[in-house]
Amino acid sequence: MKKRRSLLFLIIAFIFAQIAWMGLLGLWIYWYVSNYLMFKQVGNKLSPQIVIDSPNVGIFVIGIISIVLIAVAMFFIFRNLTVQMKVTRLYDNFIANVTHELKSPLSSIQLYLETLSIKSVRAEKQKEFLDIMIKDASRLKKLINSILEISRLEQKRIAHNYHVYNADSIIRQLVSDAAEQFRLSEKNIKIEGELQCKCVIDKDAMQIVFDNLTDNAIKYSMPPVKINVKLSLLSKRILIEHIDNGIGIETKNQKNIFNKFQRIDNKNIPNVKGTGLGLYWVREIIKFHGGKITVVSEGENKGSCFRIELPIYKTSKKFYINKLLRQTARKEKIMENADGE
């Protein structure tokens, strides 16, 4: 509420400042023109032989340009400020979500430890509780790692191990590894199409992409989840379509879902957990690979299709891809030398 009010205040201040500038400009023109007319009349009466110079148009134009520049600059400052405010709001949400996500497994572990220490629990129950605690501890570990990865990602350190692969086999392997991690059977996930080309990929980073897409498909679908991965070639790019039968994404949200900390508020979403970072990572990693990702969804309950485009090796973005390969080779050489020593 407070934030909404301060935004309203900002908008009013901005509009007021613009009106003030324009008003000043209007007054100035009025003053300039009326003075010029007056001088002309008075000058003619007093001494018709005096030739009054036409007004100095140069100064007039420079003045107008300066004021327009100030107004434009103010507009940019205003826009930047509103973007900052939006990021702060999203960051607050992120903190609330992460706190919730961290505290839940922690509370669970504490509850079981206290139960085991206070009560006499049967042996088989004890085993069950210990298993739950191990599961919660690994959830905590995963979450903490993913938070720590933000800074690695920001410094572009998350993807650094690029190699040339056969596109078809590497993408199939990444998809099936993701499926295996989330215990999806062949019934749940299908791969169609073929890619007769090569591409440059950081395998670990790209695994994060497919893990996140698969995880989202599971989270936002009513079981049984059905994922269809279609592989095809565009003129210079590989196209991977990751299609699910989930709850879909409303058109107005499709542009935002890749933003950092973004979470979509929707009553019909059966799962409220998450940090709002998954798809942000996905987009950044694809960008590092010289590709792009978009989402297509016909709307709620109509599933989603994530379209990933990656450059074909030696066909598209040659300079950028070679730079990635050179960087990897240089790093590997340094590592080898370090090992040798």
Place this chain on the structure above:
Amino acid sequence: MENDLTKGEKILLVEDEETLAIGLEYNLSDEGYIVDWAKDGKQALNLFNATEYDLIILDIMLPYYNGFEIAEQVRAKYPQMPILMLTARTSAEDKVRGLELGADDYLTKPFHLQELLLRIKGMLKRKMWYKSSSESQPVYRFGKNEINFENLHCKNGAKNFMLTQREAMVLKYLLENKGKIVSRKELLENVWHISSEIETRTVDNFISRLRKYFEEDPNTPVYFKSIRSVGYSFNDEK
């Protein structure tokens, strides 16, 4: 003996974290309560509408309907239902919102098991005391006022309003000790079931609210009198 009284009470546990819910269910069942577990807002409301519960343990961040929305709906249907909010959200804003919507207690995660069990027992005991004492005398009248302790509806002359559960409990306790002096400490311990370490101003706030509701001139109270440096006393006999 006290323990036996609350045994067999039905608790609705609304918690979307499966691992936490399993542990809570185990402990509550072990204490002798009958527990139903709802893992989201929709299921919670369905269970609440289909079954009669003695207490609800409610998480706030839930799928479909959040804890605040559920508390509101529960309160509208059953104003006396004890609700314990159990949540990871620690901000004062959330706490105030939860308590305003009628949560009787608010416990933040991670919590201590024994504290949770004690609070639940306290809430159930309060509910039982209130229920047994309201059943014997559901409607009480004094002056122009009429209070129905079952549905919490009140009348002050032509004015109709509703008490919150806690206000009704404070009033009930004072009525039961009519004519006697009740200390702030006693009220805290018997109505809130908490030690008097917390500010006794809480009690003063409740008394001033009751005065506003029922006294003709709250500044010169006739029924709810302050006994300086001791506590309060209720008397409606002239």
